[in-house]
Amino acid sequence: MKFRVIILLFVCTIFFSHSVMAKPQSTMTELNHLADEALQLTKFGRFEEAKNLLEQFGEIFAKQGPSSNKLTMDELRVVTAVHHEALKALTSVTLSHEDRVKQVTAFRLATDAITSQYQPLWFGMEDTIMDSFQNVKNAALEGDTVLYNEELNDFLTKYAMIQPSLKIDLSVEKVQKVDSKITYIDRYRSSFAEQTWLKELDQIEKELKSLFSGAQKDDTDPSIWWVIMMTGGIIVTTLSYVSWRQYRGEKKFKKSSKKRKI
Known part of the structure; x- marks a missing residue:
């Protein structure tokens, strides 16, 4: 019985942590995809389409990016700055194709840096x-x-x-x-x-x-450590409680056995 309780608690904890982290992770994955698509379009000289994707990136990042607990203020500033430079490069009439690709590449590498776990x-x-x-x-x-x-x-x-x-x-x-x-x-x-x-x-x-x-980079997502510690704490608490109940039960059983003998 006690093992069923432990497994149930473990599953509930994982589900809860996943639901909390799913939205930020999904947002960053979408932003990373937009940055990659923008770079590919830039390489093919489709600057207007690439610009539209970067503008879409900017809108999503402004609304949801800062809410992600994975980004520090320094990371937000870096991504915002490199995004601005990439957008400016795509709308410039004087920059060469090669220079535009370099600017958008810098942006692409930066977005990968904030999402890459490896x-x-x-x-x-x-x-x-x-x-x-x-x-x-x-x-x-x-x-x-x-x-x-x-x-x-x-x-x-x-x-x-x-x-x-x-x-x-x-x-x-x-x-x-x-x-x-x-x-x-x-x-x-x-x-x-x-x-x-x-x-x-x-x-x-x-x-x-x-x-x-x-x-x-560290292969382990920092949020996983939170899940492990939380789950471990629940399991230890549960085992302690079950052991205490078992101890109390055995103690009562011994007392009742002595009474019967008397």
């Missing part, structure tokens, strides 16, 4: 980012200032695509540390000096590698 999409860009940065280093080794500036511009463009996602998935301190170094070599590129710059580039390369090595 490896985020931006993590798959490690080779692209590291190869691009290696080209910057090669140009520095050659002492070719023109080539160095071209490769640095290419790297900065690619890094900008994953930067919003980094802010969502990694600590502020870690991202700021890399950003400050990248900003430094970008701002003072005119004073390029091969030996000095190579030391800076080597350090940035190490920092970039550390970003990707720290990108592994």
Whole structure:
């Protein structure tokens, strides 16, 4: 009997927690799908349709996104900002097709970062980012200032695509540390000096590698821990109560047995 009670309580707890979390999860899944569709349409040059999807995303996110207990204020700000930039890119008459795709890609990667429970999409860009940065280093080794500036511009463009996602998935301190170094070599590129710059580039390369090595997410949804703890608490309480009842019953039985013998 006691095991039936425990199983019933367990099922009820799971059902309750699922019903509480279903709506936010469903909303985020829908937003993630809209972002993916918008990116695909952008790649095919169907900017007006992509813009409509982004506007739909904005409406849903404004109404339901902030109500999700999974999003922090920093994540809300990042997604809002990257969504605005993507929408602006799609409505721009001066941006090239390639630049529009890059802006919408940054948005797509950010939305995945807030919904992904496993490896985020931006993590798959490690080779692209590291190869691009290696080209910057090669140009520095050659002492070719023109080539160095071209490769640095290419790297900065690619890094900008994953930067919003980094802010969502990694600590502020870690991202700021890399950003400050990248900003430094970008701002003072005119004073390029091969030996000095190579030391800076080597350090940035190490920092970039550390970003990707720290990108592994915890596979367990934090809300699951709440369910486990709640269910565990119910089971422990139930077992304790059943054991106490059994103990009381055995005690009464022993007393009644003694009385009969007397």
